[in-house]
Amino acid sequence: MHYIEPHAHMVSRTTDDYQKMAQAGCRAICEPAFWAGFDRGSVEGFRDYYRQLTEYEPARAAKFGIPHFTWLCINPKEAEDVGFGHEVVSIIPEFLDKPTVLGIGEIGLNKNTRNEQVILEEQIGLALEHDLPILVHTPHLEDKLKGTRLIVDAMKNAQVNPDRVIIDHIEEHTARIVLDAGFWAGMTLYPESKCTPARAIDILETFGMERIWMNSACDWGISDPLAVVKCALEMKKRHHAEAVVQKVIFDNPKTFLSQSPNFQL
Ligand SMILES: [Zn+2]
Numbered sequence: 001m002h003y004i005e006p007h008a009h010m011v012s013r014t015t016d017d018y019q020k021m022a023q024a025g026c027r028a029i030c031e032p033a034f035w036a037g038f039d040r041g042s043v044e045g046f047r048d049y050y051r052q053l054t055e056y057e058p059a060r061a062a063k064f065g066i067p068h069f070t071w072l073c074i075n076p077k078e079a080e081d082v083g084f085g086h087e088v089v090s091i092i093p094e095f096l097d098k099p100t101v102l103g104i105g106e107i108g109l110n111k112n113t114r115n116e117q118v119i120l121e122e123q124i125g126l127a128l129e130h131d132l133p134i135l136v137h138t139p140h141l142e143d144k145l146k147g148t149r150l151i152v153d154a155m156k157n158a159q160v161n162p163d164r165v166i167i168d169h170i171e172e173h174t175a176r177i178v179l180d181a182g183f184w185a186g187m188t189l190y191p192e193s194k195c196t197p198a199r200a201i202d203i204l205e206t207f208g209m210e211r212i213w214m215n216s217a218c219d220w221g222i223s224d225p226l227a228v229v230k231c232a233l234e235m236k237k238r239h240h241a242e243a244v245v246q247k248v249i250f251d252n253p254k255t256f257l258s259q260s261p262n263f264q265l
Contacts, residue, residue, distance in 0.1 A: 001025045003228055003249040006257065007032060007106075007135070007168060007186060007215035010057055010068070011049075017218065017225040018064040024229045027250070028265055029061055030257065032071040032106035032135050037220035039078055046074065046088045054098040069263060071105035071135050072096070079119035080111075089122055096130055102260040103127060105135025106168060109147040112139060117150065124158045133259050134160065135186075136167045138174065148174040152181050166256055168215070171195065175207045184211045184256050189227035197231035201238060209244060213253045 002025040010018070010031050021029070031053060040046055053070040061068035072092050079085040095101060104127040109116050127134045134155075139147035148167065155165060167178045168186030178185045185207075187200045195203070200214055216227035224230070228249055235245045257263040 001229065001232060001249075002027050002246075003232065004213075004253040004257070005029045005216060005218075005225075005228060006213050006253040007188065007217055008225065009034060009036075009217065009219035010061065011052055012037060012220040013218055013225060015060070015064075018061060018066065021225055022064040022066055024226055026066055028067045028069065028257075028263075030069045030071065030102060030253075031057060032137075033073050034075045034106055034137070034219070035077045043084070043087050043091060047091055047094075050092070050095045054095055054100060058100050067100075067265065069100045069102050069257070069260075071103050072101060073104050073107045073123050074119060075106060076108050076110040076116045076120065076137065076139075080113060080115050082115050082118050085115075085119035086122065089119065089126060092126060093130070096132070099262055102257060102263055103133035103135060104130075106137035107134065108137035108151055109139050109143070110137075112143050112147045112150060117154065120151070120154055121158065124154060124160060128158065128160065133164045133256075134166075136165060138167060138169045140169070144169070144171065145173055148177055152177060152183070155183070156181070164259060166213070170203075172199075172203060172206070175203055179207060179211060184213070187212065187214045188217045189214055189224070189231055190217065190222075191224050191227070192222055197227070197234045200231055201235055201240075204235075204248065209248055209252075211252070211256075212248065213256065214248060 162182035166184035218225040
């Protein structure tokens with residue numbers, strides 16, 4: 001089996017995780033910028049984080065033979081202070097020429113506040129200005145449905161080409177909104193919260209295998225860096241053909257990510 005892990009926060013993982021992912025057939029890891037398990041206290045904290053994502057983490061992954069790519073942004077969890085958010089966004093262009101940067105992400109909403117929306121719109125503008133694809137984080141639990149609708153509206157208002165956008169952390173009640181509007185959809189597999197593998201496969205069987213990917217998110221919380229592989233094995237148990245499994249865990253992410261010229265396997 002070979003697969004792409006299209007959304008993983010490797011800065012919070014150990015080398016053991018890299019080793020296991022390499023052994024399981026991981027051919028590329030993509031790491032969106034997000035919360036790091038703590039709020040950063042300054043713009044310089046973000047500059048260091050962007051250096052970590054564009055310089056140090058690719059070198060760490062390379063030791064295990066896995067290409068590492070990244071997305072840059074300020075995440076919605078730390079974007080409530082609009083002045084601070086604006087300052088952080090202003091340093092992102094310093095890093096956009098780095099060879100492993102794929103686009104802007106994961107931007108989106110956390111608590112669906114007006115301030116978060118201002119920074120979301122600013123970063124959609126940054127992606128359009130630099131002609132980059134976008135990776136979107138949708139809020140959790142009771143905020144997800146409203147947040148997904150607000151995000152889709154923001155993309156439409158900015159006239160973003162939906163082929164160039166993946167909206168992640170979809171669930172049963174948001175998949176249709178995202179796919180019908182022409183966007184790509186991501187499912188995040190978590191052992192506790194979010195989607196379990198069984199739920200994710202139900203979603204695939206309901207909404208189809210087109211324009212959809214699965215990821216493990218594997219971050220600072222309880223999460224499983226091998227979730228995508230485990231879900232693929234579960235798909236085989238449910239008698240999905242090898243080619244279908246391969247499409248979801250390798251071909252689909254490759255197609256979406258290849259819109260960025262920096263994504264080379
Ligand atoms: Zn994430």
